[in-house]
Structures are given as structure tokens and as C-alpha cells.
Amino acid sequence: MAFVFxxxxxxxxxxxxxxxxxxxxxxxxTAAAQVRQARTAALESGIAVLADDGRPRSVxxxxxxxxxxxxxxxxxxxGSGCPVPVHTAAGYRLPGWVGAHDLVVAVAAASGQEADPAxxxxxxxxxxxxxLVAVGPRGGPLAGVAEQARAxxxxxxVPGEPRTLVWSLLVxxxxxxxxxxxxxxxxxxxxxTAALLEETAHRCRPAADTYANPAKxxxxxLADSLPVVWGATPVxxxxxxxxxxxxxxxxxxxALAAGSPETAWAQAAxxxxxxxxxxPRSIFDDPEDDSGIRxxxxxxxxxxxxxxxxxxxxxxxxxxxxxxxRVSEVAAQGTSPMERLAGLIALTDYATLYLAVAxxxxxxxxxxxxx
Numbered sequence: 617m618a619f620v621f622x623x624x625x626x627x628x629x630x631x632x633x634x635x636x637x638x639x640x641x642x643x644x645x646t647a648a649a650q651v652r653q654a655r656t657a658a659l660e661s662g663i664a665v666l667a668d669d670g671r672p673r674s675v676x677x678x679x680x681x682x683x684x685x686x687x688x689x690x691x692x693x694x695g696s697g698c699p700v701p702v703h704t705a706a707g708y709r710l711p712g713w714v715g716a717h718d719l720v721v722a723v724a725a726a727s728g729q730e731a732d733p734a735x736x737x738x739x740x741x742x743x744x745x746x747x748l749v750a751v752g753p754r755g756g757p758l759a760g761v762a763e764q765a766r767a768x769x770x771x772x773x774v775p776g777e778p779r780t781l782v783w784s785l786l787v788x789x790x791x792x793x794x795x796x797x798x799x800x801x802x803x804x805x806x807x808x809t810a811a812l813l814e815e816t817a818h819r820c821r822p823a824a825d826t827y828a829n830p831a832k833x834x835x836x837x838l839a840d841s842l843p844v845v846w847g848a849t850p851v852x853x854x855x856x857x858x859x860x861x862x863x864x865x866x867x868x869x870x871a872l873a874a875g876s877p878e879t880a881w882a883q884a885a886x887x888x889x890x891x892x893x894x895x896p897r898s899i900f901d902d903p904e905d906d907s908g909i910r911x912x913x914x915x916x917x918x919x920x921x922x923x924x925x926x927x928x929x930x931x932x933x934x935x936x937x938x939x940x941x942r943v944s945e946v947a948a949q950g951t952s953p954m955e956r957l958a959g960l961i962a963l964t965d966y967a968t969l970y971l972a973v974a975x976x977x978x979x980x981x982x983x984x985x986x987x
Contacts, residue, residue, distance in 0.1 A: 619869075621839045625974050626832045630823035638980040640866070641822055641969050643780040647962060648813040653773035654787035655806055663749060663768040663788075666795040672719035672747060674701040675796070677789065678710065678737040681730060682778045683723035683751075685858060686785040692850045693790070693800050693953050700798055710737040716745035721792055723785050725778035727756040735761060742767075751788045777980065779865055782858075782961070783813075790954070805952040812950055812959050820966040831966030834914075835974060837944045838967065841912035842891055843871040844883060844941075845964075846932055848925035850875070851953050852916040855960035859914070859968070866968040866979045876928040884932045887911065887939035915945040916960050920953075 629635040636642060677687030687704030694702055705711055714720065722738035724731035735757045741748055742765045752758035754771035762769035770788040772781065790800050801809075820831035827833070843863055845856040853875025860873035874883045886892065891911050913936045915929065936943050946963055948956035972979050 619975050619977070621971075621974050622976070623826075623836065623839075623974060625976070626826050626829075626835065626970055629970075629973050630821075630825075633822070635973050636822065636969075637972075637978045638777065640777060640780060640972075640979055641966070643776040644962075644965050644969065645817040645821070646774050646776065646780070647783050647958070648810040648817065650774050650781065650783035651787055651806055651810040651813065651958075654770070654784045655791060657773045658770045658788040658791035661768045661770045661788075663770065663792060663795055665768065666719070666747070666749070666792065667797070669747065671700055671796050671798075673717040674703060674714075675719050675721060675793070676703045676705055676711065676714055676741075676746075677721045677723060678705045678741075679723035679725075679734040679785075680706050682725050682782055683734060683785055685861075686723060686782060686789055687721075689782075689786050689854060689957065690789045690793070690800075692854045693957070694793065694798065695850075695953075698798060700793070700796060705737060706733075708733050708736055710740045710744075714741065714744065714746055719747040719749065719792075719796075721749045721751065721789060722758055722761070723750075723789070724752040724756065724758055725772070725781045725785060727753050730778065731757050734758060738762075749788075749792055751785060779862065780965075783958075801952055801954045805954055808950060808952065809955045809958045812955055813962055816959060816962040816966070820963065831963055832970050834944065834946070834963065834967040835970035837942075838912055838914065838971060839974065841910055841942075842869075843914055844886070844911050845871060845873045845914045845916065846875075846883070846929065847873075847916035847918065847960075848876040848929035849918040849921045851920070851957050852918040852948065852960065855916050855948075855957055855964070856914075858961050859916075859964035862965055862968045863971075866977070867971045867975065868977050868979075876925045884935035887936050887941050893940035911941050913941055913943045914964075915943060916948065917945055918948040918956060918960075920948075920956070 684706035691702040720741035748767040750758040750762035847853040847856040856873040860871040863871035949959040
């Protein structure tokens with residue numbers, strides 16, 4: 617069965633919740649609650665003891681999937697001026713240099729096989745004498761490791777599919793850094809981020825008509841295309857990587873992502889390739905036929921871009937337009953890096969889920985829904 621984009625389903629999902637297969641739209645709408653509840657859970661977990669031993673030599677976040685993304689996001693939000701190096705280990709082996717002077721934060725969005733790499737590296741960290749913090753489901757395997765090591769464990773406040781729990785994982789990491797004397801965001805920033813996520817959830821709710829729903833409009837723009845997501849600043853580039861991963865997970869289609877200066881040099885060249893408007897997809901295709909898959913650029917704009925980053929993004933946009941590739945854009949909102957990141961990834965999350973609805977894709981399996 618072929619993938620067929622059925623636009624009418626975008627509005628039908630407002631009256632037929634069954635079209636939200638797996639309930640991912642509903643789970644995504646918990647992002648604001650995750651920010652608030654995860655911060656409370658972290659502060660009440662006993663994590664304040666980290667301040668007693670002072671700053672570690674480094675902070676090493678271990679985990680896979682969304683947990684690894686949370687670790688990467690922590691590094692981006694901290695920025696290049698952070699006095700404590702932050703490293704993310706997304707495999708099965710703890711880096712050899714990690715020892716008693718380092719803090720290991722083991723993160724898992726779920727129990728079972730997905731948590732195995734984090735559990736393995738947490739156990740190894742304890743064996744080496746590293747300080748440990750664990751973030752994961754209540755009663756999960758990481759909780760047991762933390763209990764044996766007498767280390768803080770932050771229980772995830774909101775259960776759900778791992779890809780919808782990024783804020784439940786990232787917020788405890790930010791609170792961890794606060795206890796080490798490295799503040800990324802103020803209490804007001806956390807609340808502003810939650811408020812923005814609430815507003816986005818309202819604007820992108822299933823019951824909102826397509827013309828008034830920015831996520832449904834973006835889904836329409838990206839239908840039957842190969843998304844190419846570009847961001848120039850570290851925050852926007854990180855959001856672009858997340859968006860590409862969500863396209864793959866939710867829509868079951870590939871997507872490309874890049875940040876500055878890749879946008880201007882590497883990926884812009886693909887605009888004139890076989891997936892661009894200038895040539896057929898194969899020797900048997902009609903060059904004048906616009907049907908089939910074509911590239912569609914999605915620019916993630918961030919008003920905090922440096923002159924060099926802005927110039928790279930402008931050059932990439934110009935290359936796309938000159939090649940005849942259509943361009944859509946989403947602008948970051950808010951003042952703090954956390955708030956701007958939240959707005960970008962929230963909108964693209966909803967857009968990918970609406971694409972899944974319109975294609976009748978089951979995001980939690982690898983099959984199409986037979987209808």
C-alpha cells in the first residue's frame with residue numbers, strides 16, 4: 617500500500633481522537649507540565665547534595681535516543697562559556713577517562729532494553745568511584761543502581777512514549793547544573809518556557825482548523841517532500857536535528873538537517889541534484905512532471921544569530937530559491953535559549969504528528985494502517 621496524503625484527516629482528528637494513533641499528540645501536549653513537574657521532582661530528589669562536594673572535573677551524560685539528545689541539548693544551552701565541560705556518551709561504553717573526579721548523569725526515558733546502555737554505564741561509573749545522578753522511570757533499573765550507590769534519582773513525573781518526554785529528561789539535567797553552581801536558566805525562564813509550550817499546544821490542538829493551526833499548515837507544506845531542515849545558531853541547529861529525527865520516527869520518511877556553516881556549503885549543493893526541481897528522478901521520468909518527491913527546505917530562524925551565522929543561512933536560502941526549491945520557515949520565540957529551543961521543537965513535533973495522521977501512519981509501529 618502506498619503512502620497517500622489525505623488532507624481531510626487533519627481536521628477529522630479534532631473530532632475523531634482515534635486518528636491520533638498511539639496518543640502521541642496528546643502526550644506531546646504534556647510538555648508544559650513536564651517542565652514544571654520535572655523541575656519540582658529534581659529539586660525534591662535530594663540532588664542538592666551535589667553542592668556539598670563542589671564542582672566536578674566534568675559532567676558526563678550517558679544514555680541513548682532521546683536521553684542522548686537531552687545531554688546534547690544541555691551542552692548547547694550551557695554554551696561555550698560553561699566552566700564545567702559537558703560530554704554525552706551515547707553508546708555502551710563509558711569513556712576511559714571518566715573517573716572519581718567526574719559526575720556521571722545516567723538518563724533513560726523508559727525501562728527495559730532502552731535503559732540497558734545507561735544502566736551499564738552507570739554501574740561502571742560507580743565501580744570507578746564517579747559521582748552519580750540517575751534520571752529515569754520510578755522503580756526502573758536506574759533507580760536501583762542509584763539506591764545502591766546512595767545517589768540521587770529523579771523519577772520521571774509524566775509517563776509516555778520516550779520521544780515525547782524530552783523535557784522530563786532535560787529539565788533535571790539543567791537542575792543538576794544549578795546545584796553545581798552553573799545556572800543556565802532562572803525560575804522565570806522555566807515558567808516562560810512552560811507558558812510557551814502551553815500556548816503552542818493550544819494553537820496546535822487537533823480541534824483547531826487547519827487555517828488557524830500552524831502545525832497543520834506546516835504539515836501541508838511538507839507533504840510529499842523530502843524535508844531539509846536548516847538552522848544557523850546552535851539552538852536552531854539542534855532543533856533541526858531533532859526535527860529530522862522526529863520526521864523519521866513519526867512519519868517514517870527520511871529528512872536532512874544541518875547547521876551553520878553546513879547549510880551554506882554542503883547541503884545547499886543538493887538543491888541542484890536529482891531531488892531538486894532541475895532534473896528527473898530517473899532517466900525514465902519526465903523533467904516537466906512535478907509529481908513525486910521533491911526537496912522542501914524548512915528554515916528555523918533564531919534572532920540571536922551572529923552576523924556570520926545569519927549570512928550562512930541567507931546564502932543557503934538563496935541557493936534553494938535559485939534552484940527553485942520551495943522554502944518554509946519557523947521563527948524561534950522567547951528570550952532564553954531554553955524558551956527558543958522549546959518553541960522550535962514543539963511546532964515541528966506537532967507538524968510531524970499531523971503528517972503521520974494524514975498519511976495514516978502508525979507512529980509506534982513500522983506499518984501502514986489498512987483502511
